[in-house]
Amino acid sequence: MEIAVSIRTIGNSKGIILPKQYLDEFGFGDKAVLEVDAEAKTFTLRTAAxxxxxxxxxxxxxxxxxxxxxxxxWLDFKDNWL
Structure with a gap:
């Protein structure tokens, strides 16, 4: 499945807005893991367990x-050191 998204400027960074429908459907919470493949020039976003x-x-x-x-x-052992 491919979804077209816009890359937006957020301060000095860039970000993408993901549709809430997909975030809910795939179980994304407040954190995620972004896998970067520099050779293939791809990102893969997955839920953080x-x-x-x-x-x-x-x-x-x-x-x-x-x-x-x-x-x-052992559970019944009485500690008489004191």
């Missing part, structure tokens, strides 16, 4: 294993 994206689903799909006797012993 959240650092913890998918963690909740991963934890839900792997229920915790029962504690071993050794694990329970």
């Amino acid at each position: 959240s650092p913890r994206q998918g963690w909740a689903e991963a934890l839900e799909s792997h229920p915790p294993e029962p504690l071993s006797a050794e694990d329970r012993a």
Whole structure:
């Protein structure tokens, strides 16, 4: 898919305005990753993944294993150093 966009001056920089429809459809938030291919003279814009994206689903799909006797012993250990 190709979309024609205008390059606009923003201060001393240049910028492009992307249609909100596509930003929403592709899940863009406040940040993105711009890949630059100098040889091909192309830019590729992709969504920036959240650092913890998918963690909740991963934890839900792997229920915790029962504690071993050794694990329970460590949890019940009384620290008498003081």
